[in-house]
Amino acid sequence: PLSRDQLVERLRAALWDKRFEHVLRVEQTAIELARANGVNVEKASIAGLCHDYAKQRPDQDFIDEIHRKGLNPDLLNYGNAIWHGVVGAELIKDELGIWDEDILNAVRHHTTGAAVMSPLEQVVYMADYIEPGRDFPEVYRAREITAKDLGAGVAYQTKQTLEYLVKRNSPVYPTTLETYNAWVPAYR
Template sequence: MKIDNAVELVKEKLPEKRFIHSMNVAKTAVKLAEIYDGDAQKAEIAGVLHDYCKYDDLGTMYQIVTQNGLDSDLLSYGSEILHGPVAAVIMNKEYGINDEEVLLAIKNHTTGRAQMTKTEKLVFIADYIEPGRQTPGVEEIRDLAYNQGSLDKTIYEISKRTVLHLISKDINVYDATIACLNYYNYSDERIKDD
């Protein structure tokens, strides 16, 4: 799929605010790709498409999980966790996107996971730091991403904040998020930057 078609697709489907967010994520992912020697084209298209299913019907999303053999644990979560994995399926099956890195970046943009590819990392971080985000402490994360030279440290700090936030609200934490947190914990000497 060409980038213009991806933009058009998202523009038609998502409310304006979410469309602007999607474009911001794409731009931010490209900026990070330039800093970290990533693939800007893959980062851009994954950024544009990552929230394509954000507001899809939950029942339909559960069906997609079941019919496509996705992790059955997803059925215990809501659209916040499902919209990434479901969008990756839709982009592959309905729109013919075959690039594994792009699909993984869409799939895992909310939760992260252990051993992410470069494109996954770029989109995961871009989703958190795009200029429209005003989460408390986001400036620290922007500084880490843009000035401190480590995608992995940035991922760890995002995961840590996300997990702490979820726990403070008594919201269950999806397994991949915990795996991501542990894998990118740079205080643990097993972790190597890559």
């Protein structure tokens, strides 16, 4: 398996500087959330580093991978925002040799969440949202909530994301709705 330093170099090569720096901040935030929540810190580091590995790939790479791996054809109705996690996890497996299913699921679900998420998946989903470079208005509240209760953070982010998509008349990926139904009413 690749060492952390080797992974960092692969990410540096795959991403523009600003996005590479985001990835490093997500790694650090994921490590902190992992420590606070009894989650494997090394897995949090690897998943944090890799979560946006595929973000700058051309659409055709994702389309090819959807066909090659026989992924859900409904994916073809979406775009990079959904593909870079769900399909990106397959590229990480192929190209970085990461086979740990918990890490791969954390990458798969980092954008949409999922109805059922392991503690590691919750950590990466939240780290991407609250890393210190984020400055949208809701992020301050999100950091407070997540520090107290990781699951409550998941619910908060999911609700904010759904509101944002609906306000912009954006298509909502079905997994995002499943995440909403599983997490938001539970924290009412």
